[in-house]
Every structure is written in C-alpha cells, then in structure tokens.
Amino acid sequence: MYKTDVLYVAYLRVSTQRQGYSGLGLEAQREIIQNYLRETKPIFEYVEVESGRKTDKGRPKLKEALSQCRTYGAKLIVAKLDRLARNVSFLSALLESDVEIVFCDFPQANKMVLHILASISQYEAELISTRTKQALAAKKARGCKLGNPEHLMDKHKEAIAKSNETNRKKAEDNPNNKRAVAMLRILAAQGKTLSEMTDTLNNEGFVTSQGHEFRVSQVYVLLKRYNIKY
Incomplete structure (x- = not known):
C-alpha cells in the first residue's frame, strides 16, 4: 500500500454551497491522504471548488489531475469517495478509465462496491434536493417570503x-x-x-x-x- 516507487496525484474538492456540511475541509483531506501515503508525497495536488453533483464538464481541476496521472503513470488519490463524485454514471466512467483511483476511506474496495456506494451517495443527494424543494414550495404556498x-x-x-x-x-x-x-x-x-x-x-x-x-x-x-x- 505504501510503496515509494508508486506515484500519486492528489485531488481535493470542496463544494461552493455545501462545504460547511461535510466537516471535511481541505486541510483534513490533505492529512488523510498524507497519513495514507506515509513517507510518500503526491507529485501534484489539485484543488477543485465545485459541487460533487456536477459532471466532468464542470471539473477542470479533475481533468488536469487525470491528465497528469496519464503523463507520469501515477494513481489518482482522493481522501473520501464523495470528494470525487456523487453521480453514478460519472464515477462509473472514471472507474473504467485508464487511470487507477485510490480512495483512502475504502482502499481495498473493488469497483462493484464503489458503484454501490456511489449509488447510495447519489440517492441521498437527490433525496435532500427533493425534500428541500418540497419544503420551499410548502413555505411559499403559505405566503412566506423566500430567499x-x-x-x-x-x-x-x-x-x-x-x-x-x-x-x-x-x-x-x-x-x-x-x-x-x-x-x-x-x-x-x-x-x-x-x-x-x-x-x-x-x-x-x-x-x-x-x-x-x-x-x-x-x-x-x-x-x-x-x-x-x-
């Protein structure tokens, strides 16, 4: 797990609107990654400020990180699964790509397990969004001023x-x-x-x-x- 001849590119992400809810800030993500790697240091680090529900079109830093992985034959390392993506189809495409991805919270998980976890994460995100919209609609119907x-x-x-x-x-x-x-x-x-x-x-x-x-x-x-x- 901690081979020094393996190269890593670190990818960190915080959401523009929901970063306060996760409790997993940039410094925490860096520390989790570094504790996983121990003596090894990532050759590059990319920080994305973007919602996890967006696809690759809204993730320029992720594209750069993957490009560097291909250039140097490195692995992409992420502190936590939901720091990469909550969208199942997006994550599936990444897992099937030519870049190997390491998740510090699930280092031994295979692709099937990661697909299942991503599905649950996407379902939770969609459920929160639906409930929020329903609550706002109910308040608006009662005459409350929103926003x-x-x-x-x-x-x-x-x-x-x-x-x-x-x-x-x-x-x-x-x-x-x-x-x-x-x-x-x-x-x-x-x-x-x-x-x-x-x-x-x-x-x-x-x-x-x-x-x-x-x-x-x-x-x-x-x-x-x-x-x-x-």
Whole structure:
C-alpha cells in the first residue's frame, strides 16, 4: 500500500454551497491522504471548488489531475469517495478509465462496491434536493417570503452552528465515543499516526456511535473535537 516507487496525484474538492456540511475541509483531506501515503508525497495536488453533483464538464481541476496521472503513470488519490463524485454514471466512467483511483476511506474496495456506494451517495443527494424543494414550495404556498438576501446567510450560519452543537452533544454523551476517545488519548501520547490509531481502534473492537468500524476521517474528527494533539 505504501510503496515509494508508486506515484500519486492528489485531488481535493470542496463544494461552493455545501462545504460547511461535510466537516471535511481541505486541510483534513490533505492529512488523510498524507497519513495514507506515509513517507510518500503526491507529485501534484489539485484543488477543485465545485459541487460533487456536477459532471466532468464542470471539473477542470479533475481533468488536469487525470491528465497528469496519464503523463507520469501515477494513481489518482482522493481522501473520501464523495470528494470525487456523487453521480453514478460519472464515477462509473472514471472507474473504467485508464487511470487507477485510490480512495483512502475504502482502499481495498473493488469497483462493484464503489458503484454501490456511489449509488447510495447519489440517492441521498437527490433525496435532500427533493425534500428541500418540497419544503420551499410548502413555505411559499403559505405566503412566506423566500430567499431574503439580507438575512439568508445569517440564518444559514445559525442553522449550521445549532446542528453542529447538537451533534457535538450527542457525540459526547455516547458511550462508544467516550471509550474511543480514552483510547485515542493514549495512542496520541504514544505518537501513533492517524492511520495507526484507526487500525488500533478497529482491531481492539471499538465501534462508532452507530456501531460501525472507524474510518480515518471519523478518528480525525474525534481528535479535533476533543482537542487531542498527535
């Protein structure tokens, strides 16, 4: 997995409108990729500011990254599957292309698994869009004024802050997270890397608040949330 003779081109993406919801900023993506590669460094890094639902026509940085992969015989590396695409047909075309793609959150996943995950991600995105449109239509039908430019951004930020605070309190009260955090403090003090801490939690039987194995991105969030230095 960590061969130094393998070349990588890193691709990072944030959404213009939804980047605040993901909790996975550019620095977090860089750290996840670097912890996956360990001593190896990407030969190029491309940052896209674009919605994940757009196709390749709206993804110029992705085109450049793929071009560099072909030029240098490198692999495209992405921190998380949904950082590349939520559109199934778009992802399918990429997976069938001549460029090998590595997803840090699913390094061993085959193409069939990635297709399934992309389908679920696309379905969730479409479901959110449909519900948002229905909610706006219902408000408009009740005579509510929509999209007041003077207050819309403030309300948007307030809603995000409340949601983050609610999620934080739920996470702090969850016994699974408490046990995992206690172990992370020990591992961080031992100088373990993000990937090593994730592997240790999973090997020792720790699970997330939802009862699943930990991913690197989830461990990163816990470390930041509890201000654990590593």
